[in-house]
Amino acid sequence: xxxxxxGEIMSDKKICKYIFETxxxxxxxxxxxxxxxxxxxxxKHRERKDVRFDILVEDYEHNxxxxxAQTTDKKDLGWRMxxxxxxxxxxxxxxxxxxxxxxxxxxxxxLSNFDPEGEGRIKYTYHTYEDHNKSKQxxxxxxxxxxxxxxxxxxxxxxxxxxxxxxxxxxVHLNAIFDEIQTRIKDMNEDPEWRDKMIDYExxxxxKEQEAEEKGMQKGMQQGMQRGIASATVSGIKKxxxxxxxxxxxxxxxxxxxxxxxxxxxxxxxxxxFMKQA
Numbered sequence: 092x093x094x095x096x097x098g099e100i101m102s103d104k105k106i107c108k109y110i111f112e113t114x115x116x117x118x119x120x121x122x123x124x125x126x127x128x129x130x131x132x133x134x135k136h137r138e139r140k141d142v143r144f145d146i147l148v149e150d151y152e153h154n155x156x157x158x159x160a161q162t163t164d165k166k167d168l169g170w171r172m173x174x175x176x177x178x179x180x181x182x183x184x185x186x187x188x189x190x191x192x193x194x195x196x197x198x199x200x201x202l203s204n205f206d207p208e209g210e211g212r213i214k215y216t217y218h219t220y221e222d223h224n225k226s227k228q229x230x231x232x233x234x235x236x237x238x239x240x241x242x243x244x245x246x247x248x249x250x251x252x253x254x255x256x257x258x259x260x261x262x263v264h265l266n267a268i269f270d271e272i273q274t275r276i277k278d279m280n281e282d283p284e285w286r287d288k289m290i291d292y293e294x295x296x297x298x299k300e301q302e303a304e305e306k307g308m309q310k311g312m313q314q315g316m317q318r319g320i321a322s323a324t325v326s327g328i329k330k331x332x333x334x335x336x337x338x339x340x341x342x343x344x345x346x347x348x349x350x351x352x353x354x355x356x357x358x359x360x361x362x363x364x365f366m367k368q369a
Contacts, residue, residue, distance in 0.1 A: 092160045092204055092240075092258060093337075094145045095289055096279060098127030100272055101146045101158065109268050111148070111156055113250040114200055114214070114238060121151045131178045142178040154196040155183055164205040172199055172217075172235050184232075196232040204240035204258055213242030213255055325365065328353060332369035342366065 101107045107125045112118060129144045148156040157179060161168065176199055184195040208215055217235040221227035238251075240258035253263040263269040279285045328349065335345045349362045357365075 092162050092202065093289065094128070094160050096276060097145055097158070097160045097202075099279065100275055101125055102127055106268060106272060107146065107148060110158075110254070111198075111200075113248075113254055114236060115198065116248070119150050119154075122156075123149050123151070131182050133181075140174070142175055144175070144179075147179075147183075149183075149195075154198065155179060156198045156200065158200045158202065161201050161203040161205075164203075164207070168201065168203070168207050168237065172201065175199055176233055176235070194232055196234075198234050198236065200236045200238065202238050202240070202254075202258060206239045206241040207237055208239075211239075211241070211243045211245075213239055213244065213247050213251055215239060324353075324356065328357075328362075328365050329369040332366055336369070 101110065102125050104122055104124060108119055108122050111122075126147045127145065129147045131142045131144070133139050133141070144157050145160055146156075146158045148158075150156070157175065159175070176197060179197055179199070180194075184197060185191070185193060215237040217237075219229035219231055219233075221229070238254060238258070240255055242255055244252045244255075249265055253265045253269055256263045257269070257272065263273065331352075332345055332349070335348060340348070345366060346359075346362060349357075349365070350359070353362065
């Protein structure tokens with residue numbers, strides 16, 4: 092469920108295609124090579140929020156698939172899916188000179204380790220319907236799916252149940268593909284170089300987020316600006332500590348990282364206090 096691990100696993104075309112077929116319950120003809128951590132920016136509107144797709148795939152029939160890992164329930168999945176779908180449309184689904192009937196179908200899939208609806212189902216699927224007649228589905232070519240890691244099996248196929256077990260780090264012994272996925276995850280988690288790479292990546296992402304927060308606080312803020320920036324910095328440090336703990340970093344490794352990045356702003360005792368609070 093770490094986006095970089097998900098990216099490495101799903102970069103394998105065979106695994107990626109199998110996982111999509113497991114989730115969608117239909118066969119996919121063939122896919123082009125998956126793109127991981129694909130960033131969509133709008134240079135003309137730098138104040139707009141950028142999107143980074145965990146895994147973006149196009150099949151040979153030009154349908155688009157995006158899969159995202161969601162580990163924290165921020166009560167915003169619907170809004171997040173709307174924005175991701177908009178960004179996908181903006182960049183990929185309709186070429187210049189084509190009509191709207193030429194738009195590519197898009198499947199937006201979120202793997203979640205929490206239950207967003209609280210109904211215990213493994214798979215939630217969303218379309219657009221007419222309010223007074225639910226039999227009238229709006230044909231917009233967009234399907235949004237959430238795989239609920241807290242879901243309780245109730246007639247789903249074994250592969251979907253296996254995927255939920257995988258989300259929860261439970262062993263899955265269904266077939267060679269699930270075996271290969273688990274072997275790769277184990278190898279990555281036991282590789283010190285990979286763990287260092289993940290820690291560095293998480294650090295960069297959180298620092299980027301922190302920088303954006305600080306810029307937002309600076310904009311139009313004349314009084315109390317420094318206090319706001321300091322607050323954002325502390326928030327970013329605590330997020331970083333939590334992420335490093337998730338990656339298995341011990342106290343010494345985390346403190347060394349904090350000293351390297353924030354030693355000129357905070358004392359050792361202050362950094363240790365942040366570690367206790369995170």
